[in-house]
Amino acid sequence: MSALVRIDRVVGVVLRAIPVACLVALFFILFGNVVSRTFQIWTTAWFDEIVESLFAVMVFVGAAALWRENEHFRVDWLEGILGPRSGSLLRLVSIGLSMVFLFVMAWKGYDLASRSRAVTPILGVPTAYIYAVIPISAALMLVYSVRDLIVAVRAIVLSPTNT
Template sequence: MTQFLRIEAYMTRIALWAAIAFLLIAVALAIFQVTTRFAFGRPSTWSEVITRSAMIWSVFLGVAPAFREGTMIALEFIQTTLPRKLGLGLYLLAMILTLVFFGILFWQGLLMTERVASQTLAALQISIAWVYAALPIGSVFIMIAVLGCMIRAARGDWPRPEGDEPTRIGVQS
């Protein structure tokens, strides 16, 4: 289990840095799009498509570190007010349902990516499958992070002690 948690920390760190990179690309291209449209009166035909695609990738990759750090929307006050075992059970049930959801999203995203492989993005002439691939790839990162959360919870690292700040990704295993 310790080895899996190390791999999970490493994979989640990769997802975080990739999400940041895609977000930076989206911001830079959005600024470029606005500048070309309003300052020069000649909007770029390709930057909006890449901006939107980069945002999609950023979101799907950013969910994994959000799960790992416990920053997803949660009803933590319900879990912590219940007796510890019942609260832990509720947390694990929520994580199992999350795994099921992202497992389905992985499968359907994979099917959709294959289905749209012959279609191209407007103004770019590259396959739209590159955008749809964010669903199955992001889902894999998310499922790894959720499994890591479940393992840490089962080991007793749930909930975080009062006043304990979230750790930097990769520091705690």
């Protein structure tokens, strides 16, 4: 079990480092673009491609990082009102619906990435590499949803009463 904990920690560090690196890169690229446009120092024809790619990676990998730590936005006041057992049942339904969505997202994202034959106009990077972040992040969120599902089932089984 300690090996799984170590792997999870490494995944957590990587999932946090990638969006941070993308955000830092976006900051410097955007700052450089403002400076270059203000003083007409250089042209940045590749600017849009890099910004779109970094933003997509930041959003999808950042979503997976938030999902891993249950830090994403969710309304859980109804779970608290219902009590431990009923709240856990509602959580179970919520996780199940999320898993269906994530499965479709992974499936369609994989389909999009695998069928993509285009390359970016300036840098010539295959768009499939950029689109691959969709199924990868969805698969990671799906794995962590399975973990959440196990926790929710345990809460239902171990709850002494339905309050």
